[in-house]
Amino acid sequence: MSEGAGRQGIALSEKQRIAWLRLIRSDNVGPVTFRDLINHFGTAEAALEMLPELSRRGGASRAIRIASRAEAERELDIAQRHGAVFVGIGEPEYPALLRKVDGAPPLVAAKGNLQIAGDTAVGIVGSRNASIVGAKFAAMLARDLAAAGYAIVSGLARGIDTAAHRASLASGTIAAMAGGLDQPYPPENIGLLDEITSGNGLAVSEMPFGWEPRARDFPRRNRLIAGMGLGLVVVEAASRSGSLITARNAADFGRLVFAVPGSPLDPRAHGTNALLKDGAIVTTGAADVLEALAPLHEPKLFQPALGADEPPAENDDLALPPSDSDRDRVASALGPTPVEIDEIIRHAELPAATVYLLLLELDLAGRLHRYPGGLVALAAD
Template identity: 60%
Template structure:
């Protein structure tokens, strides 16, 4: 396995294999990482996937070489590129997440992604006061040498991006890099890139964002940041999803108090009641984050070379597979418990779980738990 901190280097064939793998059916970030770590490379994993899925109970669609090349070339035409987990331009804090995207697409200056970052999110229908405060906080964070991350949405997001353009801001998109949303912020998005900021997405080139893509996007906003500042979030705001993901990821959650008469502040006021750090000025953020800005947690490892001491089986005996299946059900159970219960080798258990995941029969849960769908 690639030693922690050394990073990886993908050649063109490996990068294309990674792209094919993550764009294939039933392969999300966790399954992707398990495949790479089990088989040692994207090329080997691609070759193994059809048989694995069939052993799990069905055939799945693999992304073709032609489709992957089309996406890669489309990104290149717009001045964007693919950055893999473990490469030097990949956001270091994001790499810590169990569900971190193995590949992100980046347009702009990737150096912005490796700086300490703070996310600012909030209401799309923001008040003038809310936008003004977001701009003040964003400008102050930039002067303190933090990058500002947000989602390019109307309201608070746009105010934060605009105020941090000169010091570096990161727009995390719910669709492909060529599908900027909302349309009225396209000019702002272009200014971000021109000034040395960056656009980031895990979605394919050409992908139009759907409602369910925004919560998925939000985990990246919080994941690449040390903390998340919530300004004017209603009780059902998407910003609260970002705050919840931030808390789950061990990030600091900040919230700006608002009038109890303003429904736009109900969610952020609730965050404060629930333990978020209240923000009334920039120092509330800087004093909290200062001691941790240079700390990088241990990364989730991913290998792109022959792996560790335990032999990696290519197949599993029927009795071993049956024992592992008997340990699974609709109730989530920790993978380590399955290993202890069955007495199977970890590599064998993980291979059967890969078979089930590729066949769409396995659901993954926080805390390394799995269940049958």
Template identity: 60%
Template sequence: MTASGPTLSDRQRLNWLRLIRTDNVGPATFRDLINRFGSAETAIEALPELASSGGAGRMLRVPSLADVEREAAAAAAFGARFVAIGEPDYPPMLRRMDVPPPIVALKGSPAVFRLPTIAIVGARNASVAGIRFARMLASEFGAEGYAVVSGLARGIDAAAHSGSLDTGTIAVLAGGLDKPYPPENLGLCTQIASRGALISEMPFGWEPRARDFPRRNRLVAGLGLGLLVIEAANRSGSLISARLANEMGRVVFAVPGSPLDPRSAGANALIKDGATLVTEARDVLDVLAPISGIATPPALPLEETPDFGATPPPEESDRGRVLEALGPVPTHVDEIIRHTDLHPAQVFMILLELDLAGRLERHAGGTVSLLVLDA
């Protein structure tokens, strides 16, 4: 059963897909474009001029309507659908992220996203004891009414999913929903789709690359009220997930392990840094109980044109002031506004132009830095 509320029209949904699949348009840029132009269709029309004003050396690749129609048809044939951030079936926990993905592909039951959630991550080459403990904890969390979120990787992820199949589990994919990874978890992926839910922000047909897994980790972290790490080496993807969860204000938990086992070095370090130590399910449940019923903030209206008043568009001298204020060190946008003494709308427009031109990098906490283009 799906929730009730406003939904995008077919035309709007296709234009949202066109915009988010455009070169240099990530979730933050998509949000700024919608806020500035009021609709994806209008924003797409403005892209060439914006990118040119930002100093782009080539034309942006914007998918055609036929391109996204084929992707939508592939999703439908797979039994999946695209859900936008303002729609009722959009996962509530994702709306609490700093910059949520504007549209995601879902397969399975949207009801599982309305359960309180716990993310579990850990080593792919996990020990037998670690796998058994992950499966046991996931089962106990499910018995208490929580859905379990993980990334479908081998090891701890697979154990967390299998332990919560009967109570609700969510798998976040690094590639398209039709390209699960690793191949040995294809059967598990099929079970999750029929009994829980699959989610991805990547296009259908997209084979996951190494650079796509941190994006997946971000969604895993964002979907959970808390994130539990079981067996993670130093410099592992699980520690990236833990860092992202901490930046989002999620609670980070870790299971301690032997100092002699390098698979536990990362989890032990998290505990030293303040993560909640976990030896049983109750250690997690007691911490999350007070926040598991927290209200979800309302979603932004779909395609509603904001009032930008009579703010004039930026001039070349304004662009020069913003470029002068930027550098390789991440700087908060508020500081750039104060330093340049420009109207916030003008600064945001200039940053948007630079972003579309591939000259801006966005960081956690609303900070940005300038990328130096190769000559």
């Protein structure tokens, strides 16, 4: 494992950390919107000041809720009481591979050994209702990959996830969580989570403390799993499975996807066999994974995507707010069908900075939907 060697980044000040937490916890601010706000206004504090105006200009029907300083300070205090920290995407301790993912969370809550989330990690996921053979294979794979220096990333679920975590406890395992760090799911894995965070492991979440995971939160957790590893191994997965969503995320992020073949008669192998048909790498042992990942260990392959509140660049296009005619041109280019932002820029014949700012206005007003791949569409009224 790299133990964080050669990590780059700039530490946030306490003032910046509070402002970042306030911004990401405010209404209609997701990771992509957060990034665009920082890019436009330079700091989270400046972005917070602009939120009401941007939302109003975007046509919001009510005032936008902005997280208060007291709320952010309270969340930081809760994290400290739990032995956790909030790490910003531009800081050295942020999971090295995750920071290169499009839409990576600007802040993650983390508890445990921050040094293991380097650039040598592999995800292992699979069925909650794992077979005995599947669980044994996941454990064997995790041990062998860990022995080769890889941290093992999984989702703390029953079955394959649990087997992978337990097999790599001593060497280093990372649990990505759908709820707050104090809300593990399933509850039966509370003890496992304690073992992970008190030993050589790490737990991460983008959700607030006290947040009980809901069904719609698990895809976000799946993105964390896919983003924190160089590759993802699916051991068992049914045709409709969260593991397949994780595999799709990994492929979208440019990660290698591995699948363990199974019997056509076992429903738990239908998803993995389908992945193999779609081009996943056949995996019958750790050697298959190690051989495929070896070429990816190039110096500076993954670099930070966002610094810590860097000063804004001079931009004459943003010297004045966009005009109403500019808003009309962008609005007319949008519809219910997702389109690329570059297409909007060409269609509206406006500077890119102006279009991005107008999209921010719509987003903060709750009138824009963002889709994977950077596509956007108007939200239904």
